[in-house]
Amino acid sequence: MKIYGLIGNPLSHSYSAVNFNRKFENEGIDARYLNFELPDIGDLMELIAEQLDLCGLNVTIPYKELVMPYLNDLSPLARMVGAVNTVTIDRDADGEVLSLTGYNTDAPAFARTLAPLLPDGSDPLRALVLGTGGASLAVCAGLKMLGVEPMRVSRTPRQGVMAYADIDSAVMDGVTVIVNATPLGTAPDVDMCPDIPYDLITENHICYDLVYNPTETLFMKQSAARGAKVKNGADMLKLQALLAWRIWTGENIKNYAG
Numbered sequence: 001m002k003i004y005g006l007i008g009n010p011l012s013h014s015y016s017a018v019n020f021n022r023k024f025e026n027e028g029i030d031a032r033y034l035n036f037e038l039p040d041i042g043d044l045m046e047l048i049a050e051q052l053d054l055c056g057l058n059v060t061i062p063y064k065e066l067v068m069p070y071l072n073d074l075s076p077l078a079r080m081v082g083a084v085n086t087v088t089i090d091r092d093a094d095g096e097v098l099s100l101t102g103y104n105t106d107a108p109a110f111a112r113t114l115a116p117l118l119p120d121g122s123d124p125l126r127a128l129v130l131g132t133g134g135a136s137l138a139v140c141a142g143l144k145m146l147g148v149e150p151m152r153v154s155r156t157p158r159q160g161v162m163a164y165a166d167i168d169s170a171v172m173d174g175v176t177v178i179v180n181a182t183p184l185g186t187a188p189d190v191d192m193c194p195d196i197p198y199d200l201i202t203e204n205h206i207c208y209d210l211v212y213n214p215t216e217t218l219f220m221k222q223s224a225a226r227g228a229k230v231k232n233g234a235d236m237l238k239l240q241a242l243l244a245w246r247i248w249t250g251e252n253i254k255n256y257a258g
Contacts, residue, residue: 003053005034008060013186013213016058019241041066052095056248057087061183064134071102078104081141083134086244103247106138109240111145117206117229127177128153130194132161135210136181164195172200180209185217193218203227212237
């Protein structure tokens with residue numbers, strides 16, 4: 001039996017194991033998907049050494065950037081994004097690791113699930129990306145795939161990254177898309193959301209939350225109450241997982257740009 005899994009910390013909110021194991025059961029695939037909650041990314045190589053049947057990993061918060069130094073190679077997109085959410089593990093006949101390769105399926109999954117929401121027209125669009133972690137890097141790459149200019153927002157502003165306090169009416173009027181790429185609002189902390197001026201959100205905004213548990217976050221509720229289109233990260237989760245599976249199995253990998 002082949003083993004696949006998810007590394008991150010915490011993982012109690014994740015639906016990845018449920019989704020993958022349902023796929024394996026429905027399609028008669030002899031595999032299991034396990035959660036590996038790592039207290040430290042330094043435990044990665046020990047995990048891979050102990051789990052001899054482990055063939056591939058997904059990577060989530062907070063390790064999408066921290067995992068990269070442990071990998072032997074990166075796909076072109078993962079290198080461009082600067083974050084990894086999928087890893088292939090190649091072994092020899094004795095189970096010894098030959099190479100670890102990192103990919104990013106978040107960026108294309110985000111782009112494909114956002115695209116149907118965007119307005120028609122040739123006017124250039126701009127987006128606010130809340131957060132500066134590995135997920136936000138993939139979001140920025142996905143936005144650029146769609147021709148949308150991203151502006152990153154952080155609690156600690158720096159060159160190229162604005163502060164939450166700087167989001168005023170001029171900023172809000174100038175953007176069409178607002179993406180929550182932080183974990184704020186993830187179960188069990190469902191009463192949390194990014195600190196943005198929700199009173200400035202209108203029906204002209206698209207508010208996309210990468211969080212999928214709960215299905216409707218406080219960020220989404222407050223945005224929808226002001227007329228915005230809202231979407232959670234469930235479809236993105238499913239699509240990035242499908243792309244990861246194709247990478248692990250070699251299915252249609254030539255058609256994957258990551």
